[in-house]
Amino acid sequence: MAKELLEGSKALAKxxxxxxxxxxxxxxIQPNTNLMEAMARELSTAGGVSMNAESEGEAINxxxxxxxxxxxxxxxxxxxxxxxxxxxxxxMFAARIPYVFVHMARGQSExxxxxxxxxxxxxxxxxxxxxxxxxxxxxxxLAFYTADKFQTPVLIQADYxxxxxxxxxxxxxxxxxxxxxxxxxxxGAKGRTPQVLSFITGVYSLGAxxxxxxAWMEGQMDRIAYLENNVPTMADTGYTDDADLVVIAYxxxxxxxxxxxxxxxxxxxxxxxxxxxxxxPLPKKEILDAANKAKAxxxxxxNNGQMVDDIRLIVxxxxxxHFIGRISxxxxxxxxxxxxxxxxxxxxxxxxxxxxxxxxxxxx
Amino acid sequence: MPISKExxxxxxxLPNKGSFLQPQAVHHMxxxxxxxxxxRMIAEVMDEMNLRERTIEVSGIGCYMGMDxxxxxxxxxALHGRAPSVATGVKRMLPGHFVMTIQGDGxxxxxxxxxxxxxAARGExxxxxxxxxxxxxxxxxxxxxxTLVGQKTKSTLQGRDADIHGxxxxxxxxxxxxxxxxxxxxxxxxxxxxxxRTKKMIHRAFEAQEQKLGFSFxxxxxxCPTGWFMETxxxxxxxxxxxxxxxxxxxxxxxxxxAEIAVA
Numbered sequence: 001m002a003k004e005l006l007e008g009s010k011a012l013a014k015x016x017x018x019x020x021x022x023x024x025x026x027x028x029i030q031p032n033t034n035l036m037e038a039m040a041r042e043l044s045t046a047g048g049v050s051m052n053a054e055s056e057g058e059a060i061n062x063x064x065x066x067x068x069x070x071x072x073x074x075x076x077x078x079x080x081x082x083x084x085x086x087x088x089x090x091x092m093f094a095a096r097i098p099y100v101f102v103h104m105a106r107g108q109s110e111x112x113x114x115x116x117x118x119x120x121x122x123x124x125x126x127x128x129x130x131x132x133x134x135x136x137x138x139x140x141x142l143a144f145y146t147a148d149k150f151q152t153p154v155l156i157q158a159d160y161x162x163x164x165x166x167x168x169x170x171x172x173x174x175x176x177x178x179x180x181x182x183x184x185x186x187x188g189a190k191g192r193t194p195q196v197l198s199f200i201t202g203v204y205s206l207g208a209x210x211x212x213x214x215a216w217m218e219g220q221m222d223r224i225a226y227l228e229n230n231v232p233t234m235a236d237t238g239y240t241d242d243a244d245l246v247v248i249a250y251x252x253x254x255x256x257x258x259x260x261x262x263x264x265x266x267x268x269x270x271x272x273x274x275x276x277x278x279x280x281p282l283p284k285k286e287i288l289d290a291a292n293k294a295k296a297x298x299x300x301x302x303n304n305g306q307m308v309d310d311i312r313l314i315v316x317x318x319x320x321x322h323f324i325g326r327i328s329x330x331x332x333x334x335x336x337x338x339x340x341x342x343x344x345x346x347x348x349x350x351x352x353x354x355x356x357x358x359x360x361x362x363x364x
Numbered sequence: 365m366p367i368s369k370e371x372x373x374x375x376x377x378l379p380n381k382g383s384f385l386q387p388q389a390v391h392h393m394x395x396x397x398x399x400x401x402x403x404r405m406i407a408e409v410m411d412e413m414n415l416r417e418r419t420i421e422v423s424g425i426g427c428y429m430g431m432d433x434x435x436x437x438x439x440x441x442a443l444h445g446r447a448p449s450v451a452t453g454v455k456r457m458l459p460g461h462f463v464m465t466i467q468g469d470g471x472x473x474x475x476x477x478x479x480x481x482x483x484a485a486r487g488e489x490x491x492x493x494x495x496x497x498x499x500x501x502x503x504x505x506x507x508x509x510x511t512l513v514g515q516k517t518k519s520t521l522q523g524r525d526a527d528i529h530g531x532x533x534x535x536x537x538x539x540x541x542x543x544x545x546x547x548x549x550x551x552x553x554x555x556x557x558x559x560x561r562t563k564k565m566i567h568r569a570f571e572a573q574e575q576k577l578g579f580s581f582x583x584x585x586x587x588c589p590t591g592w593f594m595e596t597x598x599x600x601x602x603x604x605x606x607x608x609x610x611x612x613x614x615x616x617x618x619x620x621x622x623a624e625i626a627v628a
Contacts, residue, residue, distance in 0.1 A: 023457055049456045053449075054482040061446040061479075065422065065453025068440050073453070091443060186438045186454070188461050190417040196432075198441040206433065 003170045008133045008162040011169045012102065013038035015137040016074050018171055019144040021100070022048035023066035023073035025059040031160040032078045032104035039074070056084035064092055067099040068197050070185025072144055076102035079110040083118060089153070090119025091199035094220060096184070098147035100140065101125065102156045104163055107328060108253060108302035114157050115280045115310075124224050125155040126231050127279040129250040133167035135277070145174045150227060151184070157279055161252040228281045235283035236275040239265060240290040243272030245353055248287065248311055249300040250276050253325070253340065257300050260345040267346075269353055279307070284314050291315045295356045298349070301325040302340065320355075324348040391431050396596030398586025399495055401553040403431045405563045406466070406493065410437075413570055415462045420454050422447040424467035424476075427501040432466075445476025448483040448492060455490045462573065463490035470500040473509040473535050480539070480581075487544025487578040491569045494535060494583040498607065499591035509533045512610055516593060532610065536583040540616035546578030547622060549615040552585035554603035558613065565615065568622050577619045585611055 006014070012035055016024075024039040026032060036052070043050040049066070053059035056077055066073040077085060082103055089101065103114050117123050126146055130136035136158060143154040184203040186195065193207035201216045236254075239261060240246060249257040254275040264271045274290050276282050291297050296319050299308040305323045312321045328339035338344060393400055410416060419437045423429055425444040432439060442450040447465035455463040472480050472494050480492060499517055500506040506519045510532045514523040524532075540548035547569050551562025562584055569580035585607060587599035594602060 023453060025453070051452070051456070055478065057446065058449040058452075058479055058482065061442065061449030062453040062456075064442070064446075065440065065450035065455075066457045067453070068450070069420075069454055069457045071457045073457075087443060088446065095441075186420055186440050187458065188418045188420055189436070189438045194436055194438050196439045196441065198439075199443070200441060206436065 003168040005166060006133065006169050007034065007164065007166045008136055008158070009034035009104075009164075010038045011133045011137045012140055012156075012158065013042045015140040015171055016100065016144070017042040017046045017048065019141045019174070020072045021074045021144065022046070022071050023063065024048070024075070025051035025053045025062040025066075026076050027053050027056045027059050027081060029078045029081050031106060031163045032076050032081065034163050035076050035102060035104055056081040057088070060085040060088040060092075063099055064088055064097060067097045068095075068186050070182040070187060072099075074100045074102060076104055078104050078106055079113070082110060082113060086113070086117070086119035089125070090117060090121050090123050092153055093123035093125065094121065094202070095197055095199040096151045096202055097197075098151050098153065100143045100147055100154050100156060102140070102158055105157065105159045108159070108251060109306075109327065111157070111279070111301065111303060111306040114155055122221065122224060124227060124280055125153050126150065126227065126281075127155045127157055129157040129277060129279045130162065131251055131255045131275065133162065133165055134169050136162055137169050137171055139277070141172070141174050145176050145179070146231065148176075148179050148182070150231065152227060155280075157251060159252050231278065231281055233281055233283040233285075234277035235286035236277060237273065237286055237290060239272035240274065240293065241272070242270055243290065243293065244270040244295045244356055245272070245298060245349065246290045246294045246296075247271060247273045247298045247300055247324075247349065248276070248307070249273065250279055250307065253300055253302050256340050256342065256345060260342050260349065263342065263346060264349050269349065271349055271353070282310055282314065287311065287314050291319055294319060296320045296322060296352060298322040298324045298352045300345070300348070302328050322352045322355075324352060391434055393427060393430060394590045396587055396589040396599050397427070398497065398553040398588070399428050399431055401559060402493070402495055402562075402584045402586055403428070403434060405559065405566055407435060409563060409566045409570055412567070413574070415570070418460070419462045419464070420458070422451045422454065422463070422465045424465065424471035425502070426468035426471050426495075428466060428468060428495055445471050445474075446479060447471070448476065448479040448488070451490045452483060452486075452488050455488060459489070462570070464493060464570075464573075465490070466493045466495065468501070469494065469496040469498060469510040470503075470508045473533050474500075477509070477533070477535075480535075481542065484539045484542035484545045484579040484581065487546075489573055489576050489578065491573050491580045491582070493566070494581070495586050496535070496583050496611070497586045497588035497591060498532070499588055501588050501591045505591040505593070510535070510611075512607065517591070534611065536581065536616050539579070539581045542579070544579050545581065545617050546572040546619040547580040547615075548617040549581070550583040550585065550611060550613050552603060552608060552613055554585070554587060554600040554608075561613070568618070572619060572622055575621060577621055583611075585613070
């Protein structure tokens with residue numbers, strides 16, 4: 001397929017519809033609105049349904065219903081909207097409803113509620129964090145496949161910069177031959193025993209003995225561990241072989257970090273980077289490999305330190321982990337302010353670099 | 365009289381003949397509860413209209429969840445108050461199916477009124493059944509948005525005071541005002557006459573969905589002697605004398621195309 005020049009939100013919408021998404025619901029909120037407009041356009045020609053819901057709570061519950069019928073469905077919003085959707089997001093994991101949730105963040109302040117979940121109970125969303133328009137298109141396609149494969153919700157952690165960036169993009173299909181038929185879907189009890197899709201005890205057939213709540217919850221705990229160990233993780237790494245300092249960043253912030261690392265290399269600083277593409281589960285192996293070779297790790301994210309907690313748990317004190325991020329803000333409040341300027345980033349890199357043991361300063 | 369173990373065993377071993385009512389139609393509702401009668405009517409109307417294999421029920425959160433396994437249909441459990449939104453997603457994806465929600469007054473009127481009203485305004489082509497017993501029965505008898513002024517609950521010990529707690533909401537009348545509504549009515553299960561009338565209301569509501577006329581809504585007043593703190597035999601009389609004086613029974617909106625189905 002030929003490449004097209006598309007805005008991030010439009011590429012994301014097109015990719016979702018190509019992946020077979022036929023239901024989308026959302027409530028207008030910037031910077032999610034562009035995706036909402038694009039989905040309305042795409043689904044009107046694809047024969048799907050795009051709902052401008054009356055509230056965030058309604059939007060996510062509509063997606064719940066649509067996805068429960070076995071159709072591919074997508075929901076999206078911004079951080080504030082996500083807070084309002086938490087109740088359903090939590091229980092949709094419990095009910096094992098596969099769907100894709102696109103979080104069009106204003107900055108990166110919602111790593112925690114996206115990855116850890118802000119709703120009640122124990123749950124995890126498989127998380128992908130694209131940093132280019134092409135990657136966003138690829139990951140959305142992959143997200144629908146992963147959701148169906150593991151029968152679980154998948155989160156795309158996108159952002160304001162990605163939404164508005166225009167880049168050349170190519171839509172590539174994903175091999176979905178190994179997906180099983182959705183026997184769990186609620187489609188009316190024609191020719192089979194009726195079944196119930198419950199967030200309390202999952203899917204059960206009325207003909208079979210009821211699963212006890214306690215046993216079901218035990219299974220849920222095992223399921224989180226299963227996903228953590230079996231969902232393929234992805235990472236983008238650079239200059240980590242001889243790096244004394246490894247900078248870790250995800251999403252649009254990583255795009256700036258990658259550029260700044262290249263500049264630092266020109267200055268002679270031995271800095272590398274690891275960019276987690278799957279933010280849950282995190283690419284532990286790549287992070288640990290890079291950390292083991294380095295003298296220190298620095299985490300750059302556009303918040304007051306959220307992913308840094310997880311990185312510390314992975315590195316487990318083998319090398320110091322520094323937090324060098326900051327909430328970035330401009331007049332618009334969307335998080336593209338001065339904290340993310342390359343000279344400032346380089347300044348932060350140098351500060352951490354100074355703290356490394358003397359051997360690191362070019363004498364090795 | 366309690367059912368003996370032998371009798372239960374016999375009932376459970378009956379073959380499932382494809383009827384809406386499950387042979388395991390044993391529930392654990394309190395004595396005197398009106399909800400089983402509402403479920404019985406819903407099941408009967410569905411059998412009469414031969415809807416079983418096309419039906420998807422979205423249930424809310426309340427006592428009536430314990431009644432759900434008695435229905436021989438596919439079902440989705442929704443969160444408290446959110447069933448109409450879930451049903452929207454289901455019906456939009458499977459427009460040929462028969463979709464209904466069963467919700468209580470705590471679920472629909474207190475927690476999820478906006479969802480229900482927006483669905484009515486959008487003219488969503490599914491049916492909402494509201495089982496209104498004016499208390500949060502499952503939590504143990506607390507005030508809901510439909511509790512009558514003066515009615516004692518565990519959270520309004522001196523009786524609901526309009527100055528402090530506000531006044532009850534008449535949902536059927538509210539839904540009837542929406543342009544997308546094809547049918548809105550309020551029935552009750554306190555007497556044989558009321559039951560027969562309510563069954564016809566359910567019939568009309570389901571017909572409204574089948575004919576794709578718009579949103580259909582039936583509010584069914586059910587007795588809750590446990591939540592009303594009275595004896596089981598006093599509850600139907602209280603319903604007749606007090607409750608239906610405020611929550612007037614009747615049809616509030618009937619689409620012209622539904623007129624041929626007579627209601628006694």
